[in-house]
Amino acid sequence: MGDRRILLLLVLVLFSGLVSFVGAYEEEKSEQTTQGEKWFLLRQLHNVVKTDAGSMRIVKGGYRAGSFLHSPMHIGFISMEPNSLFIPQYLDSDLLLFVHQGEATTGNIYRDELAERSLKEGDVYTIPAGSAFYLENGNENQRLRIICSIGISSESMGWNAFQSFFIGGGVHTSILAGFDHTTLSTALNVSTAELKTFLIRQTSGPIVHLSNSHQLNIWSKFLAQEPHQKLAHLKRIVNFGEESNPKEEVSTWSLRKFLFNLLNREDVVKRVNRKAPSTYNLYNRNPDFENNYGWSKALDESDYSPLEQSGNGVYLVNLTSGSMMAPHVNPRAIEYGIVLKGTGRIQIVYPNGTLAMNARVREGDVFWVPRYFPFCQIASSNGPFEFFGFSTSARRNHPHFLVGRNSLMQSLSGPEFAASFGIDEERLKRIANAQSEQVILPSSSPDSPMEMNLDFY
Numbered sequence: 001m002g003d004r005r006i007l008l009l010l011v012l013v014l015f016s017g018l019v020s021f022v023g024a025y026e027e028e029k030s031e032q033t034t035q036g037e038k039w040f041l042l043r044q045l046h047n048v049v050k051t052d053a054g055s056m057r058i059v060k061g062g063y064r065a066g067s068f069l070h071s072p073m074h075i076g077f078i079s080m081e082p083n084s085l086f087i088p089q090y091l092d093s094d095l096l097l098f099v100h101q102g103e104a105t106t107g108n109i110y111r112d113e114l115a116e117r118s119l120k121e122g123d124v125y126t127i128p129a130g131s132a133f134y135l136e137n138g139n140e141n142q143r144l145r146i147i148c149s150i151g152i153s154s155e156s157m158g159w160n161a162f163q164s165f166f167i168g169g170g171v172h173t174s175i176l177a178g179f180d181h182t183t184l185s186t187a188l189n190v191s192t193a194e195l196k197t198f199l200i201r202q203t204s205g206p207i208v209h210l211s212n213s214h215q216l217n218i219w220s221k222f223l224a225q226e227p228h229q230k231l232a233h234l235k236r237i238v239n240f241g242e243e244s245n246p247k248e249e250v251s252t253w254s255l256r257k258f259l260f261n262l263l264n265r266e267d268v269v270k271r272v273n274r275k276a277p278s279t280y281n282l283y284n285r286n287p288d289f290e291n292n293y294g295w296s297k298a299l300d301e302s303d304y305s306p307l308e309q310s311g312n313g314v315y316l317v318n319l320t321s322g323s324m325m326a327p328h329v330n331p332r333a334i335e336y337g338i339v340l341k342g343t344g345r346i347q348i349v350y351p352n353g354t355l356a357m358n359a360r361v362r363e364g365d366v367f368w369v370p371r372y373f374p375f376c377q378i379a380s381s382n383g384p385f386e387f388f389g390f391s392t393s394a395r396r397n398h399p400h401f402l403v404g405r406n407s408l409m410q411s412l413s414g415p416e417f418a419a420s421f422g423i424d425e426e427r428l429k430r431i432a433n434a435q436s437e438q439v440i441l442p443s444s445s446p447d448s449p450m451e452m453n454l455d456f457y
């Protein structure tokens with residue numbers, strides 16, 4: 001019964017939503033920025049890391065200014081020049097990577113092993129919270145571009161945007177650098193000479209060139225090591241905090257406790273499977289839905305089990321020019337979208353049926369849609385519209401399509417629903433059956449071409 005009530009609500013929303021969509025088309029020429037645009041279109045990029053070998057930029061999650069809406073994820077764009085390394089670090093949040101361009105090698109500590117993986121275009125890979133990892137672009141000619149989601153869990157500390165702890169190298173960024181070397185060597189129980197082997201002073205920041213022209217080649221050496229040596233290197237820092245000594249200084253103790261909690265958190269350990277995960281290529285996957293107007297792919301934990309841990313889904317959609325993803329709602333998940341190619345329009349409606357946003361989007365734009373907010377994506381008429389994204393549920397997402405064949409509108413076109421709209425059943429049926437396609441629909445109202453190319457990396 002509860003379900004039926006939700007469905008009825010959705011249908012009511014659908015109608016007011018449709019009215020809003022139509023209204024939006026009519027108002028298109030005036031093209032005002034709605035408040036929703038500020039909330040659902042995330043165009044403000046923050047530099048987290050910037051060096052001459054690469055950058056990492058994010059759009060922040062959290063509460064949207066002036067709104068009760070909470071976005072639980074940061075979306076990050078990592079760009080690395082050929083032959084470069086994102087030095088070892090760890091995050092206090094799960095990291096979900098998607099390789100948009102180029103190829104990479106990543107290494108992370110998984111249980112007690114070094115898990116090294118080669119990543120290629122279209123690959124999805126997860127790195128659990130608190131796992132030390134590095135990223136290498138070993139290609140001599142191609143830039144590496146990665147899109148990632150960084151979950152803001154209740155446990156993450158959320159300093160600044162998110163806290164990235166650089167554990168080796170870069171005295172300027174290492175979390176350990178705040179302590180003097182005597183304190184550290186006591187805390188770690190290693191000599192100060194040994195300490196220097198992983199607190200290596202280098203000033204080029206967290207993303208470094210690996211080319212020979214740079215005399216600072218410690219990281220090339222690090223990468224050239226055998227896996228067990230690399231692991232030892234990473235673990236030296238990770239595993240020092242087994243127990244605290246009450247006689248130690250408070251600061252040292254806190255540091256240990258802090259790292260210990262972070263790295264050996266029960267829940268993290270428990271959730272980790274025995275075997276380090278492999279990668280999953282989204283480009284090689286067959287579409288989950290396909291017709292003449294485009295296709296969509298959705299990846300959940302039943303296809304790729306590491307998603308269970310991060311609690312995220314991943315999807316990819318390709319619409320032919322002018323087509324649209326039928327208006328739908330996600331009853332289970334918040335959805336994020338990143339435009340990979342082409343231009344289009346995103347329309348989002350509040351659950352009360354008022355238009356929230358009708359925005360033109362272009363390559364690099366990030367949008368997000370809260371649960372229960374009806375929305376649709378429309379390709380402009382000048383070419384295909386590709387977007388990739390994350391959702392906050394690893395379970396199979398069952399979007400409710402509001403329009404089209406097999407949509408809610410059709411399954412609910414009984415007399416009681418007709419009555420609730422104040423029209424007769426015949427009329428409702430006629431409206432509901434007018435669209436013979438489903439999920440991805442041809443569009444009759446051509447969109448105008450728009451400006452392109454926002455440099456989002």
Ligand SMILES: *[C@@H]1O[C@H](CO)[C@@H](O)[C@H](O)[C@H]1NC(C)=O
Pocket residue numbers: 189
């Ligand atoms: C410190 O290291 C030495 C040997 O390297 C070892 O004998 C000693 O037990 C260690 N102390 C602690 C508190 O781990």
Ligand SMILES: *[C@@H]1O[C@H](CO)[C@@H](O)[C@H](O)[C@H]1NC(C)=O
Pocket residue numbers: 318319320384386
């Ligand atoms: C999307 O579709 C267009 C043709 O409509 C095609 O050229 C393009 O390669 C597709 N994108 C992907 C990622 O498959």
Ligand SMILES: *[C@@H]1O[C@H](CO)[C@@H](O)[C@H](O)[C@H]1NC(C)=O
Pocket residue numbers: 350352353354
């Ligand atoms: C619907 O909700 C939005 C956001 O809370 C609000 O701005 C808008 O005024 C509401 N519309 C109506 C008709 O209540």
